Amino acid sequence: MPHCAIVGTGFYVPDRVVTNEELTHLMDTSDEWIVERTGIRERRWVPEGMSGAEMARRASEAALEEAGLEASEVDAIVLATLSPDHFFPGTGVFLQRELGIPGVPAIDLRAQCSGFLYGLSVCDAFIRSGQYRTILLVGVEIHSTGLDMSTRGRDLAVLFGDGAGAVVLRATDEEGRGVLSTHIHADGRFAEILWAEYSSSARHPRIDAEVLAQGRHYPTMQGREVFKHAVVRMPEAVMEALETNGLTTEDIDLLIPHQANQRISEMVRRRLKLPEEKLVDNIARYGNTTAATIPIALAEAVRDGRLERGDLLCMVAFGSGFTWASALVRW
Numbered sequence: 001m002p003h004c005a006i007v008g009t010g011f012y013v014p015d016r017v018v019t020n021e022e023l024t025h026l027m028d029t030s031d032e033w034i035v036e037r038t039g040i041r042e043r044r045w046v047p048e049g050m051s052g053a054e055m056a057r058r059a060s061e062a063a064l065e066e067a068g069l070e071a072s073e074v075d076a077i078v079l080a081t082l083s084p085d086h087f088f089p090g091t092g093v094f095l096q097r098e099l100g101i102p103g104v105p106a107i108d109l110r111a112q113c114s115g116f117l118y119g120l121s122v123c124d125a126f127i128r129s130g131q132y133r134t135i136l137l138v139g140v141e142i143h144s145t146g147l148d149m150s151t152r153g154r155d156l157a158v159l160f161g162d163g164a165g166a167v168v169l170r171a172t173d174e175e176g177r178g179v180l181s182t183h184i185h186a187d188g189r190f191a192e193i194l195w196a197e198y199s200s201s202a203r204h205p206r207i208d209a210e211v212l213a214q215g216r217h218y219p220t221m222q223g224r225e226v227f228k229h230a231v232v233r234m235p236e237a238v239m240e241a242l243e244t245n246g247l248t249t250e251d252i253d254l255l256i257p258h259q260a261n262q263r264i265s266e267m268v269r270r271r272l273k274l275p276e277e278k279l280v281d282n283i284a285r286y287g288n289t290t291a292a293t294i295p296i297a298l299a300e301a302v303r304d305g306r307l308e309r310g311d312l313l314c315m316v317a318f319g320s321g322f323t324w325a326s327a328l329v330r331w
């Protein structure tokens, strides 16, 4: 049975850097509050007119280049996002159009911060089953156009940023290389803890002036609840992946957690008793880019020479849904 190897990584973030200090002109917050509570120092925002599909295309081209492949060699696209460019069709078809590969299936996947690892799980199954040999997996997010940038929305507004990350996945018969296993979970009892209630197809009309005036089209979050669950579920998912493969935390060479909050990543690292140098942490520069955090961090880790052939890479995520997931990859 073929298995699934990551053969290329890439990312794209907009040029516009938004510092914590800049946010203080929009809302009642401070650099100290944001850094102390989250570790975030700056994030990127898209310029007017830049779409998620465009960022996804730029990240994909970088990943294809690293893989030494042409877009025409891609058999399928899986794109994870919670912030699609349009209600429908999915951002995946716009990416496919930008890459110029008509006919290739484009699957949009909605699992919020766990979107990339859910996507990896789907792609791994496609490749193992023999259905596709080369898949482009992308996580992309535009948060800056959808957050309440006033003091009312400051708890969320300071956390999120825009960006895209991509990987090229390929079938391989090479022993001891590729995805060892993926583990995906959800618990919908917590759906409203972190969500965007409007616009809603379940409401007539989907959105109205009153909802807009109340700001109920902006996402809301019970931050402490998210925090509490994340620091339990993430180590649990890592242990599940290790146990499935008969491995221990000592076997991990690099841990890439979803970049939600530096304190969450630190707590996960400590619970797993991993040394600091095994943790990938770039939240200070990009904030939380949701489905894009892990592929961006992975692409940076590759560029920084932090992964060598044979290394054990562990990825883990937690987010809205709640959803959570982990994956182990032999590099």
Ligand SMILES: CC(C)(COP(=O)(O)OP(=O)(O)OC[C@H]1O[C@@H](n2cnc3c(N)ncnc32)[C@H](O)[C@@H]1OP(=O)(O)O)[C@@H](O)C(=O)NCCC(=O)NCCS
Pocket (backbone or CB within 6 Å): 028, 029, 030, 033, 034, 037, 038, 113, 154, 155, 156, 158, 221, 222, 223, 224, 226, 227, 260, 261, 288, 318, 319, 320
């Ligand atoms: C959001 C988070 C940083 C808030 O930290 P916290 O220590 O729990 O802070 P609280 O929410 O209790 O708020 C403490 C105070 O800071 C205020 N505050 C909230 N956001 C603020 C901001 N950006 N700037 C300044 N003050 C802020 C609150 O209004 C509150 O004030 P009050 O005590 O007068 O009511 C933290 O809960 C967290 O990181 N949660 C996880 C969120 C996450 O990762 N979400 C994405 C998941 S994928």
